[in-house]
Amino acid sequence: MLFMTLNKLKMRKGLTEDLKTKIDVFYALGRLTEKEYSELMDIPYEEVGEDENIAENE
Known part of the structure; x- marks a missing residue:
C-alpha cells in the first residue's frame, strides 16, 4: 500500500x-x-541469485 501511494505521488x-x-527514509x-x-x-x-551473491563476497 505504501508503494502504491508513493508511486501515485510520483x-x-x-x-x-x-x-x-x-522514499530513502522508508x-x-x-x-x-x-x-x-x-x-x-x-534505477534499474x-x-x-544466491550463487552470484556468494561469489561476489568471496
Missing part, C-alpha cells in the same frame, strides 16, 4: 527532492523492498 508531481527523501526503515525502491527511484533493478 506520477502526479514527479520525482521531487522531497519525495526522494521520503527504504532505510525497511518499509520498501529493494525492487520497490529501485522502481520508485528509476537486477535480481542477484
